[in-house]
Amino acid sequence: MGNTSxxxxxxxxxxxxxHCNETFSQQEIVSLYKRFCQLDRSGGGFISSDEFxxxxxxxxxxxSQRLxxxxxxxxxxxxxxxxSTFSSxxxxxQKIEFIFKVYDLDFNGKVTFNHMLDVLRDLTGSYISEQQRQQVLTHVLDEAGYAKESSLVLADFIKILGSSGLKMEVEVPVD
Structure with missing residues (x-):
C-alpha cells in the first residue's frame, strides 16, 4: 500500500x-484511493503540502495553512x-477532536485565547476589526463560563461544542 501505483x-x-472505524464503505475507500493517487503526483505514497x-x-x-x-x-x-472526520x-x-487540533497551534493539548483569536483572524480576514474579534471571542468564552485567560483542553471543547449540532460533512463520490 506504500506504493501508490x-x-x-x-x-x-x-x-x-x-483504521477509520468503518466510516467508509469498501467502494468509497477504492474511490478515495484513486483520488489519493491523483494527488500523490510524486508517487511516493505520501501527499505533500504542495500536492494538497x-x-x-x-x-x-x-x-488551509493550519490544516x-x-x-x-x-x-x-x-x-x-x-x-473520516468529515463523514456523516x-x-x-471525533469532529470536536479534529477542531481542537486545528486550534491547538503548538500541539501542547491546550488552546489559549490567542490561539482562538488567530483562527478567528484567519476566518474573518479584514471583514471585522481586531477589536471586534476580541470582543466576540471574549463574549463567547464568557457565555461558556471561561475567562480570557483560560487555557482550554479537549474536555472544554467537548463541553462547549457537545450540544452545538455541529455539522462537518463531505460526501465521497463513488466511481
Missing part, C-alpha cells in the same frame, strides 16, 4: 476500513482517517 488488495481495504494545495477547494480555505500542518506527509491510511458516520466527539 499498486492496486489495493481486499486486505488493504479492510485494514483501512478498520493543488486542490482548489483546499487552497482557498481560510484555514497543512496536520496533513503534510500523509500516507493513504492517514489520508482516509483525516477524511463520524461521531461528534
Amino acid at each position: 499498486s492496486m489495493l488488495t481486499q486486505y488493504d481495504i479492510e485494514e483501512v476500513q478498520e 494545495l493543488s486542490v482548489p477547494e483546499f487552497a482557498v480555505n481560510p484555514l 497543512l500542518r496536520m496533513l503534510d506527509g500523509l500516507n493513504f491510511k492517514e489520508f482516509v482517517a483525516f477524511l 458516520c463520524a461521531t461528534l466527539q
Whole structure:
C-alpha cells in the first residue's frame, strides 16, 4: 500500500476500513484511493503540502495553512482517517477532536485565547476589526463560563461544542 501505483488488495481495504472505524464503505475507500493517487503526483505514497494545495477547494480555505500542518506527509491510511472526520458516520466527539487540533497551534493539548483569536483572524480576514474579534471571542468564552485567560483542553471543547449540532460533512463520490 506504500506504493501508490499498486492496486489495493481486499486486505488493504479492510485494514483501512478498520483504521477509520468503518466510516467508509469498501467502494468509497477504492474511490478515495484513486483520488489519493491523483494527488500523490510524486508517487511516493505520501501527499505533500504542495500536492494538497493543488486542490482548489483546499487552497482557498481560510484555514488551509493550519490544516497543512496536520496533513503534510500523509500516507493513504492517514489520508482516509483525516477524511473520516468529515463523514456523516463520524461521531461528534471525533469532529470536536479534529477542531481542537486545528486550534491547538503548538500541539501542547491546550488552546489559549490567542490561539482562538488567530483562527478567528484567519476566518474573518479584514471583514471585522481586531477589536471586534476580541470582543466576540471574549463574549463567547464568557457565555461558556471561561475567562480570557483560560487555557482550554479537549474536555472544554467537548463541553462547549457537545450540544452545538455541529455539522462537518463531505460526501465521497463513488466511481
